[in-house]
Amino acid sequence: MESESSGILRTRSEQLGEMDGGGGVKQLKSLSRTASAEMINGSAQHINYNKSSFRKKLANISPGKSRSSGAGNHIRKSRSAQLNYKLDLEDVSSGTALSRASSASLGMSFSFTGFTPPPQDILAHLDNFSDDDTCAGDHASHEADDARRNRMIIEPTLPLYLKFTEVKYKVIIKGVTSTRDKEILRGITGSAGPGEVLALMGPSGSGKTTLLSLLGGRISGNITEGIITYNDESYSKSLKSRIGFVTQDDVLFAHLTVKETLTYAALLRLPKTMTKQQKKDRAIDVIYELGLERCQDTMIGGSFVRGVSGGERKRVCIGNEILTNPSLLFLDEPTSGLDSTTALRIVQILHDIAAAGKTVVTTIHQPSSRIFHKFDKLILLAKGSLLYYGKASEAMVYFSSIGCNPLISMNPAEFLLDLANNNMIDVSIPSELKDRVHMENLKSDPRSIDRLSSKDVHEYLVEAYETRVACKEKKKLLLPIPINEDVKARVSSPMREWGASWWQQYTILFWRGLKERRYDHLSWMRITQVIATAAILGLLWWHSDSSTPKGLQDQVGLLFFISVFWGFFPVFTAIFTFPQERAMLSKERCVDMYRLSAYFMARTTSDLPLDLILPILFMLIVYFMAGLKLSPGPFFLSLVIVFLDIIAAEGVGLVIGASLMDIKKATTLASVTVMTFMLSGGFFVKRVPVFISWMRYISFNYHTYRLLLKVQYGHVPAYVNVIDQGHGVREVVAMIAMIFGYRLLAYMSLRRMKLQAAA
C-alpha cells in the first residue's frame, strides 16, 4: 500500500511539474521548507509577519490560478497551502495526506473505489459561505473578504500526530443491589496526522463520542485501557492549548453577537504576547474565515431568542476553537441537524483547516456521499467494536474484499452504517458468513438453517477486521512519527500560560457578563413587576402615620415587607447563576480560558450595577407614597440598607446554587431557607424559640429589618419586642460579613464541584 501511495504521489508531482514547466515542484519544495521553518518557529507574531509573503508565493504557484476569483479562489488558495505543507511531509512519507494535498490542488480526487466527488459542484456550493447568502455581492468586496478568509487558512501550526492503540473503556453501573461493568469501547486502534481529517462513524450509541472524548483528554476516571499518544507522548495538561474541542451541544451565550462571542474568546484565549488589537483582528479573521461576516452582528440566540441559524452556530463553535490555531481539533457531530449543503460547508471548512497542517478528528452521523469523500481516514464503530479503520476512500474496497457489496447504488456512508447496524438488506451476504451460519444452525436449530442474526453479522465483521487488517494497522502505528525532537518538545512544553492577567480576565468577564444579561435584568417584565409591586405597596400604605400605635404597627409591617421582598428576589435570581452556566464554565475551564477566581468575581459583580437600578426605582415610589420619614438622610440610608440586603441575599442564592448545581433542588432549598430566615426575623413570632433563634444571626432579613427600623425611628420600637442595642453598627457589620462569607462559601463550593468533575 505504501508503494502504491508513493506511486500516486509521484504521478501527482509529475503532473504538477508538467503544469508548472518543471520548476514548480522545486519552487514548491523550497516554499514548503519556508512553511516548515515558519511552522517550527511559529509564534503568533512570526506567523503574522510571514503571512503576506507566504500568500504571495502561494498565489504565484497556485495551479488553480487561471480559475475565476471569488470563493473558488479561497478554496484554491487553501489547497495551495495544503500542497505546500504536504510536500514538506513528502520527505517523511505521510502518504494519504500528501496525496490528497496534491490531488486536491490539481482539482483531482481519489477514485480508489470508483466514486469521484464533483469538485466544481462543491466549489459552486461553497461560493457563498453564509447560509442566507444568496445574492452576489460586488467583486471588490468579495476579494477583500477572501483575502481575510485566507489569512488563517494558510497559517502554519505545530504538527501533532495522534495515535491510539487498543483503547478500551468501561463504565461501572451501580444498581440498587449490584454493580456491573459496561464495556463501551472494545479495543480501538487508529491514528491521524497533520493534514488529515479522521471521521468516526457508527450508529447511535456505538461509542463515537466516548472515543472522541477519550482522545481529546476529556474523560478521566472509570476504566480505561490502551495507549493514546500525541507526538508519541502521553496526554499532559500542556496539550490543552494545542487541542480544540467542539462539543455536540453548542454551548454559547444567547445574547452575545457572533462578533462579541469570538472577540471575548480571542481576548481570553490568545497569548499575552499579542496586543488587544491583534486579538480582536484575529477574531475578525476567524469570522471571515468561516464566512460569518454577514451575521457577525446578529445575536447567537437560544430557546427564547431568535438568533443565527444552526449552521452559523456550529461555525461559531468551530471559530471559538480555531481562534488559538490548535494543532489538533476534535469535533463531536459538527453537522448534526443541518441540511446537506450546510453540512458540506462545515466539512469543507474542516477539510481546509486540516489543509493548513492541523489534525482533525470528527464524529459524524449520516454523511452525504459528498461529505464522505472529504474524509481522509475513517473509523467505523459498531457496539464499541472496530469494523474498519483506514483510508475513507478504501472502505468500500475493503468491505467488498470481505464479501459485502451494495446490491443497489448507494451512498457509501449509508452502506457502511447499514453494515454497522447489521442490516444486510440490499447487501450481498459473504459466502463465508453464510456457510458459518449454516453450519451453526444445522447443529442447533435446523428449522432456521439460513437465518442470519444481527449477532452473526456483527461477529463476522469484527472478526474480519481483526484477522485481515488490524495487525497491519497496529504495526504501522509503531513507526516513528516524522518530526524532530525539537518540534516535539515545543508541542509538549510544560509551560501553562494564561491568555490574560487576572485583572484582564476579570474585566473581560465582567463586561461579557454585563452584555449577556443586559436584557434579563432590564426586561420590561421585571421593570413592570417591580413598579407594580411598589405602586400597590404605596397605595396600601398611602401616607401612613407612625405617630399612632396603629399607624406605627402598619409602617413596621411595610419595612418588614421591604426587607423580605428585596431578600426573596435576589436569592431566587442568584440560585440560577452557576447551575445555568455550568456547561459554559466547564467548557471554558477545560481549555484554561481563565482562573476560577476571576470568573467568580466577575460573575458575582457584573450583576450588581443592574441589580441596583430596580431597587432605586422601587424605593422612590414606595418611600414617598407611604409617607416614610421625609428627609434625604433616612431615604438614602434606607436605600443603602436595601442594597446591602440584596447583595447579602444574592450570596445565599449563590451558595445554594453552587453547592447543589441543580436548579430544582436549589429552588426547594432556597424556599425553605428564605422562609426560615423570614420567620426567625422577629416580625411574625416575637419570642422565637431558642432552637431556631440563632438563625436570625445569619439572616439578612433580620438585620435589614432592624436597620430599617432604626433609620426610621432612631431605635427599634418597644412594640417590635426585640432587644435594641447600639446604633446599627452590629447589623451593618453582620451584613458585610454575610456578603463576603456567603460568597466565600459559594466559591469554595464551585471549586469543590470542579475537583469532583476532574476526579
Ligand SMILES: Nc1ncnc2c1ncn2[C@@H]1O[C@H](COP(=O)(O)OP(=O)(O)OP(=O)(O)O)[C@@H](O)[C@H]1O
Ligand atoms: N458514563 C456512562 N455511563 C453509562 N453508559 C454510558 C456512559 N457513557 C457512555 N455510555 C453508553 O455508551 C454507549 C456509547 O455512548 P456514546 O455517547 O459514545 O455513543 P455515540 O456513538 O456517540 O452516540 P450518538 O451518536 O447517539 O451520540 C451508549 O450506549 C451510552 O449509553
